[in-house]
């Protein structure tokens with residue numbers, strides 16, 4: 001019996017179950033690592049862990065912006081779905097600000113192109129096994145941030161019930177836009193709401209999308225790195241001036257890119273003149289919701 005207990009302890013000691021950070025803010029990502037688990041779960045969101053060349057398997061658990069601050073249980077699962085290990089994760093309030101936008105009537109009544117919402121919805125729910133992303137990530141343009149991630153959005157003083165799911169960065173018309181990390185181009189489209197759009201799959205649940213472009217450089221299916229140009233800053237779609245709106249998704253959830261790269265806010269005095277725009281309306285969810293999809297109440301865009 002003593003021998004058996006010793007063996008059990010030795011085996012348990014060799015197992016890796018880790019999560020960083022264990023006190024994430026709303027909108028951040030928890031890196032989940034294990035040499036035994038194949039997936040991890042908080043509430044009804046389950047994410048896959050992928051084998052890595054240089055260590056234990058890694059999965060990225062997004063904490064949605066609207067997740068209530070407090071304690072959550074992170075479960076490490078085996079291939080049968082059995083819980084191998086559990087850990088407490090404490091979500092901290094990120095205190096995202098409120099932001100009012102003045103939207104002209106002709107912009108607020110713009111409708112998405114046929115297929116626009118469905119194509120983006122399908123893109124963000126896709127998780128591919130090959131990893132292209134690598135840290136550190138880079139901002140897509142050098143310009144300062146005119147509108148940060150996570151702010152509660154009001155249109156003409158009215159709450160929209162939504163928040164800014166991406167970053168707006170200022171830039172002169174035709175400024176080159178680069179991907180935030182290597183990946184494969186999945187979408188190159190001219191759409192009514194988003195305007196000139198490029199979307200990139202960085203693999204293992206990481207994706208990014210860039211809107212309002214004036215022209216494209218990338219082609220669908222192309223492999224790109226951060227030194228490639230994918231397109232150019234414009235003001236197409238629902239936009240009031242030249243800027244790039246871009247969103248980073250992790251396992252289908254828009255997350256705060258500030259955790260992954262350095263972003264400079266524009267000086268406070270320059271803000272009123274800054275080009276701003278909408279948040280695109282929610283992508284319609286499909287009838288079959290995959291287990292990794294955000295709950296219905298979660299922000300979509």
Ligand SMILES: [Zn+2]
Nearest residue numbers: 167168245278
């Ligand atoms: Zn934006």
